[in-house]
Every structure is written in structure tokens, then in C-alpha cells.
Amino acid sequence: MTRPTLFYHLHDIGTEQALIQLEGAKEFNKLRSVDDMSWLAQLESNRIDVAIIELPRLSHEDYLSLIESAAMTHIEFIFLSDGQPNPHLDKLMSQCAGYHFRQPYDMALISDTLAEFAQYLVSTSAHRPRPFSSELDQYGVLVGSSGAMHKLYRTIRRVSVTDSNVLIIGESGAGKELVANTIHLASPRVNAPFIAINCGALSPELVDSELFGHVKGAFTGANRDHKGVFEQAEGGTLFLDEVTEMPIEHQVKLLRVLENSEYRPVGGAKVQLANVRIVAATNRDPIAAIEEGLFREDLYFRLAQFPIRVPPLRERGDDIIGLARHFLAYRNVAEKQSKYFTDASIQLISAHPWCGNVRELKHAIERAYILADQEILPSHLQLTTASETNSLEVEHVVIPQGMRLDDLERIAIYQALETTQGNKTDTAEQLGISVKTLYNKLSKYEQQVESDEPTVE
Numbered sequence: 001m002t003r004p005t006l007f008y009h010l011h012d013i014g015t016e017q018a019l020i021q022l023e024g025a026k027e028f029n030k031l032r033s034v035d036d037m038s039w040l041a042q043l044e045s046n047r048i049d050v051a052i053i054e055l056p057r058l059s060h061e062d063y064l065s066l067i068e069s070a071a072m073t074h075i076e077f078i079f080l081s082d083g084q085p086n087p088h089l090d091k092l093m094s095q096c097a098g099y100h101f102r103q104p105y106d107m108a109l110i111s112d113t114l115a116e117f118a119q120y121l122v123s124t125s126a127h128r129p130r131p132f133s134s135e136l137d138q139y140g141v142l143v144g145s146s147g148a149m150h151k152l153y154r155t156i157r158r159v160s161v162t163d164s165n166v167l168i169i170g171e172s173g174a175g176k177e178l179v180a181n182t183i184h185l186a187s188p189r190v191n192a193p194f195i196a197i198n199c200g201a202l203s204p205e206l207v208d209s210e211l212f213g214h215v216k217g218a219f220t221g222a223n224r225d226h227k228g229v230f231e232q233a234e235g236g237t238l239f240l241d242e243v244t245e246m247p248i249e250h251q252v253k254l255l256r257v258l259e260n261s262e263y264r265p266v267g268g269a270k271v272q273l274a275n276v277r278i279v280a281a282t283n284r285d286p287i288a289a290i291e292e293g294l295f296r297e298d299l300y301f302r303l304a305q306f307p308i309r310v311p312p313l314r315e316r317g318d319d320i321i322g323l324a325r326h327f328l329a330y331r332n333v334a335e336k337q338s339k340y341f342t343d344a345s346i347q348l349i350s351a352h353p354w355c356g357n358v359r360e361l362k363h364a365i366e367r368a369y370i371l372a373d374q375e376i377l378p379s380h381l382q383l384t385t386a387s388e389t390n391s392l393e394v395e396h397v398v399i400p401q402g403m404r405l406d407d408l409e410r411i412a413i414y415q416a417l418e419t420t421q422g423n424k425t426d427t428a429e430q431l432g433i434s435v436k437t438l439y440n441k442l443s444k445y446e447q448q449v450e451s452d453e454p455t456v457e
């Protein structure tokens, strides 16, 4: 059981002595503010549970910084003042920012307040980690501390320094694109572009142009030169996602460029040389796809110089809960909230099969976050297995008050993805939209969520 931390920023030495010796302060580790850094910056950069701040005055700037700070969402504040009217402090108090004691301080009351905080913090810390911090290890853009993930990190480290083509194999939503991204980040090509294309979403008429580019006037509508993905990724990494979904008659185009590194833009006279590292991914068993006639064997051998298997989420043990808390923590910090899972929700998350892997988990947390006020209950997670959802008869849908149309659309898409176990063609069909529209919407949502997450420089 960890001891909570009490931070104090006080001006009067006598008050400081009296406060730290209070009975109610005994349960805390104590951290005194230092002079050469703003107290707010110190609060934000340490793991603080309770802060006692003595404010002879609170300026408008202090007030704005404090109200905007992530510290407001998870630190219990006790403000001490000399009692002179301070409209900014009054404003803070009206937003339930904490307790405000005026001089002469009632030390017995402050002691009781601290004791109450300590009791709450100690009793909850054992089973409820802080809702605004993640405890998982990270390598590149991948997050996870399980043995399976550490093994994956070691493999990525080994392969990233080479120039071998890599084929990433793993279930839908397991993180193949993040693996590809991490390979690029850990490779000597890191300062050149990482370009990702989804081979399943290439329009048949434009495959050549999307891969190799075209020159102005090459076909009707080609009003100017267009760079294909091989040229865009020059010097860097080209990620061919869902490579087995590319129509087999088009796969030969990839094979040719992989064989001799040469390609020619549509309508162009000049052959160009590609200097790109190819990382491809599939959520099919590639050998089975070859046997079914969906994947060219010669292309497989070219791509799979180094195959990497991404473990499904169910093989990652405690990372399931760790990732749920990780996603929640990032949302909490971004939204300045401190929503948390109840014990029943944690049990439900542990027991769920997560066939849609990390994507399904991330979406479930996202949805629950939108639906919950403070406590995330099992009902907010809306976890149903695919068979249950298929047989569900929806009599009426209850839409929480104040929900935005954007959020409703997002929930509908996530839910459809779950029922189809991540199959985007089936999902698009179920929703009555094109596969391309679905890809665009998903990439928009993922960018929105990921902009709140850490990136690796």
C-alpha cells in the first residue's frame, strides 16, 4: 500500500512547522516546494495527492494557469489565505477547487481534513490506481509490460537496424500498424517519411497511380503530376497494410518493384529507382491465404524476409487492465477529468475475450468514457460478444442527454466493427457506407485520440 504525498507551498515558517506536525499529516510523505520553480510546475511534475498552498494573493494569471492545469483534476487542494477578499480565489472555490482556510488557521480542522484525505487515499490506492496515470512500459509507440510485449520489443529492435522487408502477422486491432511505425522509429530511416497505405482500400482503377504516381495528362482528370506512395516514402519506410486484401491481379505490380526496385509513374517516360524499406501486414494466416489463392506465394517470400507475429491481446495477461487504465488516463488528462473504473468493471474487462484486440479495448474505454459521469460501471462498457450482439433485438435506443452527433456516429461505427470482429468490408456494408469512407472516419477518430497520447521523437 503506497503512502500518499502531501505537497506544501507556504510563506510563513511558523505555519509550516505547525502544519507538518499535525496528526492528520502523519500518514503522508511530505514534499516542500522549492524556490527556483513555480509551485504549479512542481505540482504538475510530481505525483502529488494533496497540496496545501498559502496564497497571499492569487493573480489572474495564477488563476488561469491553475484552472487549466491537469493538477486540478486529481489533487486535493487546501488553500490558506490572510482573509483579504480575493475574487480569483472565490472563483476557484465556486468551482469546488478544494478547501479554503482563512487566518487565524484552525489547525484542528486542517488536521481532520488531512486525516480524512489520507484515509480515503490509502483505502482506495490498494485497488484503484490513479485514474490519470499509466503504469505500462512503452517502446516506440507500443505500450505494454507483459512478457509477450517485451519479446516483441526485442524482435523489433533486432529487425529495425536491418533493411530487410518485414511481414507483420496478427489479428485485426492487435497493433500491427504501431509495430510498423515503431520499426521505422527505431531504424536508421527515422528522419525520412513513414508512409502507410491500406491495400484493401485501393481503388482498382487507381492502383498504379496510387502506388507509382502519374504525370500530368496521363489520363482524364490527371490535371497535374501526382507522387505515388513509393516516391512519397523515398528514403523511408512504406507500410503496406492488409497486403493480402489487394486483388491478386494487382499483387504482381508490387512483386515487380520489390524484385528490382524499379517503377514507372503512369504516363511517365522515365523509370525511377525506389529506395524504400517495405513493411507489410496482414491479419490472415499468409500460408492459408496462399492456399486459398488470395496471396501470391512469390510476393509472400519477398515480403516475409523477416516475419513478426503480434500477440493477440488475450495473450498479454495484465496488459489488458494496464491498457484499459492507460487509455482512461490519457482521456482523463486530456479532458481534465478523473473518471475511474469500478471493481466490477475491472473484472468484466479482465474476463472479456477481446476478439477485436486493442482496438476493441480502446473503443470500449472511449465509449464508456463518453457515457459515464465519474464512475465507469460495467453497463458503460457495453461489452457483448459478437454472437450476443447479432441476436440482440433493439427495441429502443437510449441516447444520453447532451451527446454529440459525432460521438453517436463514432459509437455506431465501433459497435459495428465489434460485431464483424474488425472486418471492414462487412462493417461498411452493415453501416451502408463505402469501405473508403469507413477508413477515413476510423483514421480521423484514431488521430483525435492519438493526438492526446505520447509520441516518440
Ligand SMILES: Nc1ncnc2c1ncn2[C@@H]1O[C@H](COP(=O)(O)OP(=O)(O)OP(=O)(O)O)[C@@H](O)[C@H]1O
Residues within 6 Å of the ligand: 141, 142, 143, 144, 170, 171, 172, 173, 174, 175, 176, 177, 178, 179, 241, 281, 282, 283, 358, 359, 362, 422, 446
Ligand atoms: N500496444 C499498444 N499500445 C497502445 N495502443 C495500441 C497498442 N496496440 C494497438 N493499439 C491501438 O489500437 C488501435 C489498433 O491498432 P492498429 O491499427 O495498429 O492495429 P492493426 O493490427 O494494424 O489493425 P488492422 O488489422 O485492423 O489494420 C489503434 O488505435 C492503436 O493505437
